[in-house]
Amino acid sequence: MAQLELRQVDKRFDDAHIIRGIDLKVEDGEFCVFVGPSGCGKSTLLRMIAGLEECSDGSILIDRDDVTDHQPARRGIAMVFQSYALYPHMTVQQNMGFGLKIAKTDPAQIERKVKAAARTLQIEHLLGRRPRDLSGGQRQRVAIGRAIVREPRLFLFDEPLSNLDAALRVEMRVELANIKTQLNKTVIYVTHDQVEAMTLADKIVVLRDGRIEQVGAPLDLYTKPANEFVAGFIGSPKMNLLPAQPLAHAGAGLEVALADGMRVTAPCGTAVEAGTALSFGIRPEHLAVVAPNEASLRGEVRVVERLGGETYFHVKAAGQNVIAKVGGDSKVGAGAHVGLAFDPAQAHLFQAGGRRL
Numbered sequence: 001m002a003q004l005e006l007r008q009v010d011k012r013f014d015d016a017h018i019i020r021g022i023d024l025k026v027e028d029g030e031f032c033v034f035v036g037p038s039g040c041g042k043s044t045l046l047r048m049i050a051g052l053e054e055c056s057d058g059s060i061l062i063d064r065d066d067v068t069d070h071q072p073a074r075r076g077i078a079m080v081f082q083s084y085a086l087y088p089h090m091t092v093q094q095n096m097g098f099g100l101k102i103a104k105t106d107p108a109q110i111e112r113k114v115k116a117a118a119r120t121l122q123i124e125h126l127l128g129r130r131p132r133d134l135s136g137g138q139r140q141r142v143a144i145g146r147a148i149v150r151e152p153r154l155f156l157f158d159e160p161l162s163n164l165d166a167a168l169r170v171e172m173r174v175e176l177a178n179i180k181t182q183l184n185k186t187v188i189y190v191t192h193d194q195v196e197a198m199t200l201a202d203k204i205v206v207l208r209d210g211r212i213e214q215v216g217a218p219l220d221l222y223t224k225p226a227n228e229f230v231a232g233f234i235g236s237p238k239m240n241l242l243p244a245q246p247l248a249h250a251g252a253g254l255e256v257a258l259a260d261g262m263r264v265t266a267p268c269g270t271a272v273e274a275g276t277a278l279s280f281g282i283r284p285e286h287l288a289v290v291a292p293n294e295a296s297l298r299g300e301v302r303v304v305e306r307l308g309g310e311t312y313f314h315v316k317a318a319g320q321n322v323i324a325k326v327g328g329d330s331k332v333g334a335g336a337h338v339g340l341a342f343d344p345a346q347a348h349l350f351q352a353g354g355r356r357l
């Protein structure tokens with residue numbers, strides 16, 4: 001196990017500034033997930049930790065040992081990529097043991113470690129096969145197994161499940177959650193998948209344009225996003241965000257005006273000057289579809305997406321497309337006028353494009 005620390009880590013490719021002053025601590029045994037829009041620098045940061053990219057500035061410490069200038073092989077790290085990068089001419093057993101063979105490990109020991117990893121990953125029966133005779137999920141397990149046998153201090157995963165079909169992804173996600181508890185290793189994991197991030201992470205790091213927007217436990221990010229960007233990024237479908245103007249403080253809340261003369265109230269921890277541009281946020285799952293006279297937020301249903309177990313209503317309200325996600329099916333169809341009710345405690349206020357209030 002290992003603790004990882006990044007201090008003011010920077011990366012420039014010529015004149016492009018890709019990673020900007022990242023400070024981060026990942027504790028021993030912690031499962032840390034990097035999320036952020038495409039191109040924000042997740043893979044670059046992971047490659048810098050692995051030593052596959054140099055730092056332009058700053059330092060990387062593993063167990064308080066400065067590894068910034070160490071070769072990848074000396075860092076005690078194993079990385080698993082989206083493309084499994086298995087050797088096609090080798091069997092599963094040979095693929096998994098290859099790193100150890102290169103390191104001149106005793107063959108009996110290699111065999112013991114490979115078998116133990118194969119047992120953890122439930123691929124013992126596949127050890128004699130070649131990669132082409134495996135399914136995508138099985139190949140990914142072999143790639144993970146190859147990382148496990150090296151007994152690294154730190155595991156790095158870059159979107160390991162994104163090549164799998166939806167059902168297999170779910171299966172592998174649960175498997176990873178299992179492996180996570182069994183191995184109890186420090187892991188840095190990059191994903192685009194909200195559910196993977198929420199369910200696997202002890203700690204999520206939200207990145208944007210090479211900077212950290214927020215670090216926290218999944219549910220903290222969900223319930224208390226630090227700013228409008230994180231609010232819109234964590235959660236699916238994303239939080240509804242509507243332009244708003246402050247009206248009056250009322251207790252611990254602030255009443256705000258939305259477009260079309262609608263007024264709503266949300267919690268607000270600070271005094272807000274009149275005329276400040278705000279964003280009012282409410283998650284789709286926190287909206288209930290009710291009669292128009294029963295809610296202060298109202299509009300016309302444009303589209304209804306029925307998924308069986310849940311229904312998404314797209315409602316034109318306060319000048320925007322507002323999504324409400326409700327359990328089960330509903331008789332309400334497109335064209336209906338509805339109210340969108342919510343508990344004000346679950347609403348959010350942000351400075352427009354900025355921090356939470």
Ligand SMILES: Nc1ncnc2c1ncn2[C@@H]1O[C@H](COP(=O)(O)OP(=O)(O)OP(=O)(O)O)[C@@H](O)[C@H]1O
Binds near residue numbers: 018041
């Ligand atoms: N070798 C390189 N030379 C120049 N620019 C690079 C290089 N590698 C990455 N970049 C740029 O750095 C930025 C971050 O890339 P990176 O691959 O880290 O993004 P990402 O967050 O992993 O995105 P995705 O979610 O699409 O995988 C991108 O704008 C990319 O074009």
Ligand SMILES: [Mg+2]
Binds near residue numbers: 042043044
């Ligand atoms: Mg990437």
